[in-house]
Amino acid sequence: MNNNFFRSYSVNDSGLGCFLSLILVGLLLGSIGLGWLVNSFLILVAFLIFSPVIAWGIFRWWLRRNLVEDSCPVCSYEFTGFNRTECQCPNCGEPLKVAGGKFIILTPPGTIDVQAIEVPTRQLED
Numbered sequence: 275m276n277n278n279f280f281r282s283y284s285v286n287d288s289g290l291g292c293f294l295s296l297i298l299v300g301l302l303l304g305s306i307g308l309g310w311l312v313n314s315f316l317i318l319v320a321f322l323i324f325s326p327v328i329a330w331g332i333f334r335w336w337l338r339r340n341l342v343e344d345s346c347p348v349c350s351y352e353f354t355g356f357n358r359t360e361c362q363c364p365n366c367g368e369p370l371k372v373a374g375g376k377f378i379i380l381t382p383p384g385t386i387d388v389q390a391i392e393v394p395t396r397q398l399e400d
Contacts, residue, residue, distance in 0.1 A: 300312045339357070340356050340357045340358075341354060341355075341356060341357070342354065342355050342356070342357050342372050342375050342376070342377075344372075344375070344376055344377045345377070346363040346365060346366060346368060346370065346377060347370075347377055347378070347379055348363065348366050348368045348379065349363065349365050349366040349368070351363060351364070351365035351366065353365075355370070355372045355377065356372060357372055357373075357375065358372065358373065359371075359372050360372070360380060363377075
């Protein structure tokens with residue numbers, strides 16, 4: 275016979291004594307004129323809690339500003355690079371420069387970059 279009528283519930287309050295001790299020490303320090311010590315400790319704890327959250331937000335903002343996703347102008351392979359840097363296409367190996375949110379072909383000094391056009395051919399009759 276399974277009798278689940280009387281169940282016992284227990285409350286775990288092991289951390290409550292430590293928390294109350296901290297409050298009592300803070301009140302004692304405040305009453306003898308060392309409230310500035312308690313305030314500076316609370317400010318330090320708040321700084322330690324909020325600084326990683328603020329740093330994460332700043333890091334995401336910086337990454338959104340400086341990370342560029344575009345396709346290679348040579349082989350149309352889409353990849354990611356940092357703004358205002360030089361990189362190589364992982365697909366074709368072409369050296370590229372990232373500027374203005376786009377990948378630009380990096381030409382060495384003294385190289386003239388030309389555009390080729392296709393000219394239709396005509397057969398000459400003899």
